Amino acid sequence: MTSATVARWAATYEMVVGLEVHVQLKTATKIFCRCSTDFGASPNSNTCPVCLALPGSLPVLNEHAVDLAISAALALGCHVQPTSIFARKNYFYPDLPKGYQISQFDKPLATDGCLQIGTRSDGSPINIRITRVHMEEDAGKSIHDRFPSVTAVDLNRAGVPLIEIVSEPDMRGSDEADAYLRSLKQILEYIAVSDVSMEKGSLRVDANISARPVGETKLGTKTEVKNMNSFSGIVRALEVEFARQCGVLDAGGRVEQQTMLWDANTDEVRPARSKEGSHDYRYFPDPDLPPLIIPIERIDRLKASLPELPAARRARFHDAYPNLTPYDIDVLTAGPGIGTYFEHVARLSNDAKTAANWVMGDVLAALKTTDQTIEHFSVRPADLAELLNLVRDGVVSHTAAKQIFGIMVKTGDRPSQIAEREHLLKVTDDSALAAWIDEVFAELPSEAQRFLGGERRLQGVLVGQVMKKSKGSADPKRVNQLLAERIGT
Amino acid sequence: MTASTGSLSELSAAELRDSVARGDVNPRRAADAAFDRADAVGARKDGLNILLYEDRGDAHRQAADIATQRDSGESGPLAGVPVIVKDNISTTTLPTSCGSRILEGYVSPFDATAVRRLREAGAVIIAKSNMDEFAMGSSTENSAFGPAKNPLAPTRVPGGSSGGSAASIASGIVRIALGSETGGSVRQPAAFCGVVGVKPTYGRVSRYGLVAFASSLDQIGVFGRTVDDAALGLHTIAGLDPLDSTSAAEPVVQYRDAARGSLTGVVIGRPREYFPDDLDPRIREKCDASLDALKSLGAEIRDVSLPHTDLAIQVYYIVAPAEASSNLARFDGVRYGLRIAGDGLRGMYEATRSTGFGPEVTRRILLGTYVLSAGYYDAYYLKAQQVRALIARDFADVFTSGVHLLFTPTTPTPAFELGAKSDPYEMYLSDIFTCTANLAGVPAISLPIGRVDGLPVGGQFIASHFDERQMFAAAYALERRLGAGAHR
Numbered sequence: 001m002t003s004a005t006v007a008r009w010a011a012t013y014e015m016v017v018g019l020e021v022h023v024q025l026k027t028a029t030k031i032f033c034r035c036s037t038d039f040g041a042s043p044n045s046n047t048c049p050v051c052l053a054l055p056g057s058l059p060v061l062n063e064h065a066v067d068l069a070i071s072a073a074l075a076l077g078c079h080v081q082p083t084s085i086f087a088r089k090n091y092f093y094p095d096l097p098k099g100y101q102i103s104q105f106d107k108p109l110a111t112d113g114c115l116q117i118g119t120r121s122d123g124s125p126i127n128i129r130i131t132r133v134h135m136e137e138d139a140g141k142s143i144h145d146r147f148p149s150v151t152a153v154d155l156n157r158a159g160v161p162l163i164e165i166v167s168e169p170d171m172r173g174s175d176e177a178d179a180y181l182r183s184l185k186q187i188l189e190y191i192a193v194s195d196v197s198m199e200k201g202s203l204r205v206d207a208n209i210s211a212r213p214v215g216e217t218k219l220g221t222k223t224e225v226k227n228m229n230s231f232s233g234i235v236r237a238l239e240v241e242f243a244r245q246c247g248v249l250d251a252g253g254r255v256e257q258q259t260m261l262w263d264a265n266t267d268e269v270r271p272a273r274s275k276e277g278s279h280d281y282r283y284f285p286d287p288d289l290p291p292l293i294i295p296i297e298r299i300d301r302l303k304a305s306l307p308e309l310p311a312a313r314r315a316r317f318h319d320a321y322p323n324l325t326p327y328d329i330d331v332l333t334a335g336p337g338i339g340t341y342f343e344h345v346a347r348l349s350n351d352a353k354t355a356a357n358w359v360m361g362d363v364l365a366a367l368k369t370t371d372q373t374i375e376h377f378s379v380r381p382a383d384l385a386e387l388l389n390l391v392r393d394g395v396v397s398h399t400a401a402k403q404i405f406g407i408m409v410k411t412g413d414r415p416s417q418i419a420e421r422e423h424l425l426k427v428t429d430d431s432a433l434a435a436w437i438d439e440v441f442a443e444l445p446s447e448a449q450r451f452l453g454g455e456r457r458l459q460g461v462l463v464g465q466v467m468k469k470s471k472g473s474a475d476p477k478r479v480n481q482l483l484a485e486r487i488g489t
Numbered sequence: 490m491t492a493s494t495g496s497l498s499e500l501s502a503a504e505l506r507d508s509v510a511r512g513d514v515n516p517r518r519a520a521d522a523a524f525d526r527a528d529a530v531g532a533r534k535d536g537l538n539i540l541l542y543e544d545r546g547d548a549h550r551q552a553a554d555i556a557t558q559r560d561s562g563e564s565g566p567l568a569g570v571p572v573i574v575k576d577n578i579s580t581t582t583l584p585t586s587c588g589s590r591i592l593e594g595y596v597s598p599f600d601a602t603a604v605r606r607l608r609e610a611g612a613v614i615i616a617k618s619n620m621d622e623f624a625m626g627s628s629t630e631n632s633a634f635g636p637a638k639n640p641l642a643p644t645r646v647p648g649g650s651s652g653g654s655a656a657s658i659a660s661g662i663v664r665i666a667l668g669s670e671t672g673g674s675v676r677q678p679a680a681f682c683g684v685v686g687v688k689p690t691y692g693r694v695s696r697y698g699l700v701a702f703a704s705s706l707d708q709i710g711v712f713g714r715t716v717d718d719a720a721l722g723l724h725t726i727a728g729l730d731p732l733d734s735t736s737a738a739e740p741v742v743q744y745r746d747a748a749r750g751s752l753t754g755v756v757i758g759r760p761r762e763y764f765p766d767d768l769d770p771r772i773r774e775k776c777d778a779s780l781d782a783l784k785s786l787g788a789e790i791r792d793v794s795l796p797h798t799d800l801a802i803q804v805y806y807i808v809a810p811a812e813a814s815s816n817l818a819r820f821d822g823v824r825y826g827l828r829i830a831g832d833g834l835r836g837m838y839e840a841t842r843s844t845g846f847g848p849e850v851t852r853r854i855l856l857g858t859y860v861l862s863a864g865y866y867d868a869y870y871l872k873a874q875q876v877r878a879l880i881a882r883d884f885a886d887v888f889t890s891g892v893h894l895l896f897t898p899t900t901p902t903p904a905f906e907l908g909a910k911s912d913p914y915e916m917y918l919s920d921i922f923t924c925t926a927n928l929a930g931v932p933a934i935s936l937p938i939g940r941v942d943g944l945p946v947g948g949q950f951i952a953s954h955f956d957e958r959q960m961f962a963a964a965y966a967l968e969r970r971l972g973a974g975a976h977r
Contacts, residue, residue, distance in 0.1 A: 049597075049598065049599055052824060053819040053824070054597065054598070054599075054824075054825070055579065055585065055587070055592065055595070055597065055700040055701075055819070055820075055825075056578075056579040056585070056597060056599075056601060056697065056698040056699055056700045056701070057599075057697070057698075058696060058697050058732060058733050058734065058735075059734065060731065060732060060733075060734050061734065088815050090814075090815050090818060090861070092818065092821060092838055094821075094823045094834065097819060097823075097824060098818065098819050099815070099817075099818020099819050099821060100815050100818060151834075153823070280862055280863045282814075282815070282858065282861035282862060282863075282866075283861075284811060284812075284815070284861055284866070284870060286704075287703075287704035287705035287735075287812055288701075288704050288734065288735065289734055289735075290734055290735060
């Protein structure tokens, strides 16, 4: 399936996508017991009678998980319901210890949200409606490839709190699905309710996709695509499934409503063996858990404690820092930490554009090469601001500043200390500068001759040589003046 | 040792506790007396079959701890009192098999909250009692380990599902025993065995450690030889438990204080639906005698109506199996209990569950699965919940109309012969006067009010939510007034 094929279908068919996103909430303990949610503990060590479903055990709701779920729902513009109901989703599987998953069904935690994922060429917003946000518990893990001919079960994950965020089928193309997921991830990172990592499994996405002739307003028959493990995998799976459906429709066939599994290795979707759509989960309200009643005061308190969200921050940066380009703002608001760091540096250095350049360039590069997060970066924002101020005040050169920054990343020391220790303060002393000029003239006699003879365009070359000799510490402005004076004599 | 075994068995739970606290009775001797009595009445499999698991050595260890505490001047409210616990209530020292093959020999790593509270009060847990498998039944004939027999008439059933616990009181082994109720499983066997049985308000006693049958109906209950034994037992186990989200924060009063309560000014309702025309006239006569006695004690008797009563059995047999079908899904052979190999995963599930569950449990799982199925949910489960709300409102209406308590027969008949009810629906009807209290969540108590052909008849008080005190006050007064007549 080539991209060209997808592009060909796109002229005649429209892709319609709705996403179901599972997000693991960042709590210390599970949703219905006090077991740790630590990732990577030895199998079945984070378990107790409740999450093992021993006879007689009962669930007790983790209120912190509820707070995180409400925060997420509010950040997605949802209405948090004053009463929601936990329901049992019944099915047998070895990694589902109770034989049912505690979830929410017809009375979810929150409904009717909206996420803006961008703007159209005419400037109108692209809004994706969010149907519902509900809470549920995770299942354990079945491990099929660890022991020959048997399946092992690890229940450490059983009972880890999840929210499921269900969108309306409002996305028109894989690019919009991608934008939706990025926006969603960004918001959840801002409010710090989850690690939102597909690799770690704290973000999982199932896609409902259908195709319809361009211009048609009725929805076509959808399939559900599962088993994607990266954003790019989702985009690719949607394109492949879209092309498959278009092929079926174009040949006069009908798309069968079924679950498809994405195989990243073969770049294919294939029908899941068991027809999950035909499963009857026999949902009913869990009699072990009273209705979840959320007073308005709790919602207000959580709403008030929400941090600035990405869209608001982008708008504020746009107004507060007129020198920043839209691209700058996107980079500086990508994650919650980077913007906060930038603002700190900008405020202390009083130069937003320079601060932005440093943060977007050197800081991001250093984070990547040293595998640090901005929240725990070895260079504190106040120290970076000091470095910028040293450059502005002419105490160190720009070249020296880059060197100093490198040492700051390694040591966490303050820039002024480093500049002094490493002799990187700018040399403005005429006698030292004159000595370097003399040395350069001695090494490049012919250029010196021609320069002194009036060939002024050689001045840049000579300044460069002096800078090199001084290891960047010479004050280039003064070197230029001194060279100019020599012609004059 | 001042008391002989003979006189020891005459003591009430409170009297035994006081004797232990005074140092007159060694807790070990009290435990041994219970085991000796179990020997004497033939409580084991080859006899009445009312006990499933016991451990004399463990009982001696518990008794030794109580003796040590007593020596240091600390005696709990049940110090040294032997207690028998229904086999579906978790205990760390004895198996908890719910009368089922699928959990045969399973030992819980934790004590139920009710059991923990008994232990903290100084009780000595001596045995687990026989029961209908997973509490599904009204005769204890559905036990995978054979039917229990009524100690007063061994060709008859002791009632169920808590038949073993009721019989252990009736046969004089213990003064206090725990049972569980979903639709009458404490009160009905209490009535059949001529003992006192209490079903507390839903939420009054923690369900943590009670193996779930139907979570919205289940409640641990208490058997006593007397109202006072039951009051002492309930006070010990009642109260909020952070491990059970459905347990209530309502304050727990000392129910024994109700013993001195007067019935003057108390309005007792006689719901006409509980006295149908076809009620056994001998039972009607005993109830009328009790109502007369209550009247003579100062109570006002008022005819009342609970109009949705006739729908209770139908509602019960939709709600309870629905919840059971989900609650029993965990018995899948994967983590504990029975596992029978089969063809693949599905084969293992089928082999394990069809071998491990008996016919009544299987019937109810199928029934419950059916009523929750897509396309049937609204017609059955949802409708049943709506009718359940009407049944609860019947009680609320009566209790807000100035009526303090209701008095009814506990069962439509006395204990029936073993094997007499082969039709499941016939069996279900023996809970007709009890399952309403479970559906409404209100508390109720059954106490002996006389005998018919030598078989005990139970009378039932039903109170409003969390008003167990009022219920106990009436039961104490009636018990005192009937005196030995309650057992004639």
